[in-house]
Amino acid sequence: MSETQAQRESSDDVEVRDVIDPATVRRAPRYKAFFMTGALVGLVLGLLLSLYLVGSPSGSGLMKPGVYITVLTAFVTMVTTLLAGLFAVIADRRSLRGR
Template sequence: MDEAQTPLDTSDDVEVRDVIDPATVRRAPRYKAFFWTGALVGIVLGLALSLYLVSSPSGAAMMKPGVYVTVLTAFVTMVTTLLAGLFAVIADRRSLRRP
């Protein structure tokens, strides 16, 4: 058999635990989880706030309350998602610090 057909030599395999030092593993946050959490919290808060404002006595004068509910919910969702992203960046920066 020539060199291209020989089976791979597995004697050089090493365990990952032997190569990686756990003290140097970086604990970075998962941005997707932060953004989804921020968006879900924003939807809940936005709907609660907008429905409260629409059902209040001052909200009776609104001609199209659905528009107000939609816009306020979208705005609150955007703000909470951006805040969640900011928290993720802060958590990421803190994971870089050395003790």
């Protein structure tokens, strides 16, 4: 390697601290965590709600209560997961507001 190439390569090396300012690092939400939390909350909430509705006096006439429990739990889980995704998008937009 010639001396000019070595000088050129050494001059291209830059410290990361000199280039990146920690104050400008964007804090984006982790979408997976939002979706997983929404799904878990939806499962618990859906099971509790469907078991309450099936056990109530108005739910005594149901032919197959397991189907109602499954469908209601799946619906509540879907809604809460979508709401969690919406909250993640809103949090992401708020992180961009000051820029």
